[in-house]
Amino acid sequence: MARKPQQERSKATMQAIVEAGFISLQTHGLAQTTTRHIADIAGVGVGSLYEYFPNKEAVFKAMNAHLTTEIVAMVRALMPSLVRLDIRPMVIRLLGHFRELLNRNDGRYLKYAGFSMHAERSRQLEAIQQLLVELIMQYALHNPQLTRLRNLPVMSYIFIHGSVFTIIRHLSEPNPNISFEQLSEGLAEMIASYAEAELAKLDAAPPS
Amino acid sequence: MARKPQQERSKATMQAIVEAGFISLQTHGLAQTTTRHIADIAGVGVGSLYEYFPNKEAVFKAMNAHLTTEIVAMVRALMPSLVRLDIRPMVIRLLGHFRELLNRNDGRYLKYAGFSMHAERSRQLEAIQQLLVELIMQYALHNPQLTRLRNLPVMSYIFIHGSVFTIIRHLSEPNPNISFEQLSEGLAEMIASYAEAELAKLDAAPPS
């Protein structure tokens, strides 16, 4: 029943269970990922799993939290350098790191992300969304002309969701007929050309 | 075991089960959508369900096929009128119909789409993707200047996936902080402004 670990070993057990979740999902697939399997891989008894997680879903949530944490850390670390780049290289760099992270450990994270996006579980996704909104704000601060864009919230929403889902879907495809490089360049182009076009429009007919 | 219906009444049973699947999902949620529930709602015994579907997943697949069929029919019916519009109104009209379809029956379809996007189940999604590629091709035929765009496949991929996922996610949000109209106009703007910018670029420096 969702106990809080008080000794060191129990923290290790918890961590082992979460990692076992990723491993089981990766090697056996969702259907075969039973509590018994997870516990076996983690090297603990089934009962132990229930000491720290109220149910199987909670294990998935913990996996989600783990992944979210890694993504947030990655973006935060990248942010200072991103804000100094032009839009296209900025987007391409960010997406490249995103891909690298998802592909770690033989795509362990990707496998999870691929079928996780959907579920209710994803209050977590909002954390990432907020972080990316923050990135856009920071970026705008370093590139003040962007602050003239009026519908930044809407377009941010579109760029963020459009990019994230498209990337995850693309990485999950067994044999996509376009390359990751083409895709990320396309996304960068889409975003940059929108911003440029909009700014040009403002210059032509200054806002009232 | 996945019998083929030969009499009329069995066809009705099958249809009732698929519809019950949507209803159960809508009113009781995924977790409560058991075979017994589905059968109860459909007004048949559990055993009957297994006469036509090898397992529960197959019911979901049938739901998916049903929804896909409706979407395809909708787009095909719309296509002749869409190709005559400018990009922005074309996108907005298409998305508007898409929304209307997903919201039918108190969002029965949307609920399903929301958590279905992901799964393996979605060989179906490819049918929609292909249809939209076809729409873009038809559109380009009616607007020949678009055929000059070189990376249409990549950008189509981005526009299609970006739009579909973003729309479904937005419609699924309980209280989004941007309106559907803003969103669809934003998507239209993104697509149109990309096309315009790219064409302008080609005019400035004609392709080698």
Added chain:
DNA sequence: CGCCGTTTCCGAATTGAATCCGAACAATAG
């Protein structure tokens, strides 16, 4: 209509995974 082979329907029985629980095993305090 009454009979027969076929199709459809059913729900009790089976199976297996998720979850619960209490005993056994470690750590830590005094």
Added chain:
DNA sequence: CTATTGTTCGGATTCAATTCGGAAACGGCG
């Protein structure tokens, strides 16, 4: 060392998915 609290374990329980054996409805036919 003993008491107390934290941790692990795996068998027992519960519940949903699936199977199965036969009942009921159908549709033609004499």
